[in-house]
Amino acid sequence: MDSLVGFVGKNYVLMAGDTNAGRSIMRLKDDFDKLVQIDSHKILAKSGEIGDGNQFCNLIIRNVSLYRIRNETELTTKSVAHYTRRQLATAIRKNPYSVNLLLGGYDKKDQKGSLYYLDYLGSSKKINYGAHGYAALFVGSILDRFWKEDLDFEDGLELMKKCLREVEKRLIIGTRCFLIKMINSDGISVVEKVMINSEKKNEIEEEN
Amino acid sequence: MFTLGSVLDNELKSSVEDFSFETEFSTNQLMLPNIEKPFEFAQSIISLEKDLDENDNQPMFHQQKKEERKERALIKGSKGTTTLAFIYEKGTVVAVDSRATSGQYIASQSVQKVVPVNQYMLGTLAGGAADCQFFLGHLGRICNLYELRNNEKISVAAASKLLNNILYSYRNYGLSVGSMICGYDTRGPQLYYIDSDGSRLKNSLFSVGSGSPFAYGVLDAGYRWDLSKEDAIDLGRRAICAATFKDSYSGGTVKVYHIDENGWVKISDDDASELWYRYEEKEKKNK
Numbered sequence: 001m002d003s004l005v006g007f008v009g010k011n012y013v014l015m016a017g018d019t020n021a022g023r024s025i026m027r028l029k030d031d032f033d034k035l036v037q038i039d040s041h042k043i044l045a046k047s048g049e050i051g052d053g054n055q056f057c058n059l060i061i062r063n064v065s066l067y068r069i070r071n072e073t074e075l076t077t078k079s080v081a082h083y084t085r086r087q088l089a090t091a092i093r094k095n096p097y098s099v100n101l102l103l104g105g106y107d108k109k110d111q112k113g114s115l116y117y118l119d120y121l122g123s124s125k126k127i128n129y130g131a132h133g134y135a136a137l138f139v140g141s142i143l144d145r146f147w148k149e150d151l152d153f154e155d156g157l158e159l160m161k162k163c164l165r166e167v168e169k170r171l172i173i174g175t176r177c178f179l180i181k182m183i184n185s186d187g188i189s190v191v192e193k194v195m196i197n198s199e200k201k202n203e204i205e206e207e208n
Numbered sequence: 209m210f211t212l213g214s215v216l217d218n219e220l221k222s223s224v225e226d227f228s229f230e231t232e233f234s235t236n237q238l239m240l241p242n243i244e245k246p247f248e249f250a251q252s253i254i255s256l257e258k259d260l261d262e263n264d265n266q267p268m269f270h271q272q273k274k275e276e277r278k279e280r281a282l283i284k285g286s287k288g289t290t291t292l293a294f295i296y297e298k299g300t301v302v303a304v305d306s307r308a309t310s311g312q313y314i315a316s317q318s319v320q321k322v323v324p325v326n327q328y329m330l331g332t333l334a335g336g337a338a339d340c341q342f343f344l345g346h347l348g349r350i351c352n353l354y355e356l357r358n359n360e361k362i363s364v365a366a367a368s369k370l371l372n373n374i375l376y377s378y379r380n381y382g383l384s385v386g387s388m389i390c391g392y393d394t395r396g397p398q399l400y401y402i403d404s405d406g407s408r409l410k411n412s413l414f415s416v417g418s419g420s421p422f423a424y425g426v427l428d429a430g431y432r433w434d435l436s437k438e439d440a441i442d443l444g445r446r447a448i449c450a451a452t453f454k455d456s457y458s459g460g461t462v463k464v465y466h467i468d469e470n471g472w473v474k475i476s477d478d479d480a481s482e483l484w485y486r487y488e489e490k491e492k493k494n495k
Contacts, residue, residue, distance in 0.1 A: 021409055026421065028401065029411045051376055051406020095380075 002047030003135030006102045010150040012184040013104040013113035018175040035181045042105035047132045052097045077105030081116040089122030100132045106183045139163040168196040288457030290419030291332040293390045295397035296435045299468035300390045303444035306460035317460035327471040329391035334416040335384035364391040368400035376406035386416040392467045419451030419458040426450045452480040
């Protein structure tokens with residue numbers, strides 16, 4: 001099951017996803033990037049079926065590019081979220097895409113990052129922090145407790161690692177490896193491909 | 209309703225009159241029964257093994273529906289096979305077994321589970337034999353047309369994407385395809401896994417089928433990028449052999465292919481049971 005986590009900080013958006021792609025009990029690929037780049041300052045994090053995710057994200061990327069080519073201007077994160085939601089909603093009763101998404105973006109005009117939570121049923125909500133998949137159960141409370149407005153990048157990264165550590169610790173399905181990406185005024189950058197091993201931490205504590 | 213014959217005629221006609229990319233590759237017509245809800249009909253006569261083996265904790269009406277479907281199940285799809293492929297420094301190795309089962313009986317020990325797409329690309333077969341054979345054969349036709357029109361060899365990425373798009377458009381129709389597109393092109397050795405659910409994954413090694421966990425065990429233990437050609441071929445052969453030993457739905461003969469810049473070549477074709485004991489003797493001699 002896919003895990004996606006994201007939250008907004010001071011002039012950046014931090015997003016993380018696990019890097020597993022599998023089929024039933026088997027892991028087919030352990031370096032699968034679920035944080036797809038839509039344009040220079042937006043990421044669509046996808047979870048759910050692999051085929052639906054690929055095709056739907058391709059649809060959004062191409063249409064956003066087409067808009068940019070036709071109108072010589074980039075869409076805001078809010079517009080992309082609304083467009084994406086509409087695509088999901090019109091498809092739900094005909095040919096549903098079983099993908100859950102987190103859309104994160106940085107708007108140069110507002111000088112702010114924003115995060116949207118999108119569902120396969122066609123729901124959409126602007127959020128400060130959120131998660132998809134089993135991670136949402138574990139990480140929701142951590143973010144409720146520790147997220148603050150305008151977190152620095154270092155604090156934000158520490159908070160993200162705290163969340164991912166909890167997912168690795170409690171989720172019985174092994175998801176050790178996560179990819180963390182950040183969006184800020186300079187664009188999208190891969191922060192870290194982190195391999196969490198919470199067991200090691202406990203050993204050190206016991207020794208001390 | 210279009211028949212299979214007229215699909216191909218349409219394709220050729222459209223290629224002469226119209227050079228647009230869409231008509232070239234949008235061959236989305238399959239023969240479906242001329243009834244009100246063809247999708248529901250297709251679902252009702254096809255039962256996949258995973259549906260039949262679900263736990264019994266379902267509400268009563270679900271249970272009844274499952275029983276009805278079991279009775280009417282004319283086509284049973286299951287991926288009773290072992291196929292594997294991996295890329296390494298010098299090329300791509302593809303290894304398959306050759307057993308086909310229907311229920312508890314072995315239907316055939318000599319099934320051709322590797323379908324050549326063109327001279328430097330192979331497709332493997334897992335799931336429904338008819339589905340795989342048709343779509344891989346069709347992929348071969350499309351790739352040939354691409355080469356003729358564009359005067360360049362199609363890349364493995366493009367070929368796998370074409371197949372992926374076709375299968376995605378049929379994703380709820382009960383097709384069962386678990387194929388790997390393996391080849392060698394300008395980017396080097398390439399390997400893609402294509403599924404009837406619509407997934408397409410790129411990686412350096414894959415194994416598909418009921419015997420795949422067993423094959424993965426041997427494969428993961430021995431795989432390195434800088435294997436020699438001999439070692440790579442031996443690794444593929446041993447992995448399938450191990451899978452046929454453990455999995456009852458895999459067996460027959462072990463076929464190994466190698467793809468490099470000169471195209472694909474069939475390396476060997478050994479009986480699976482003999483192979484196991486041959487390896488055992490080899491180990492004894494080494495000790």
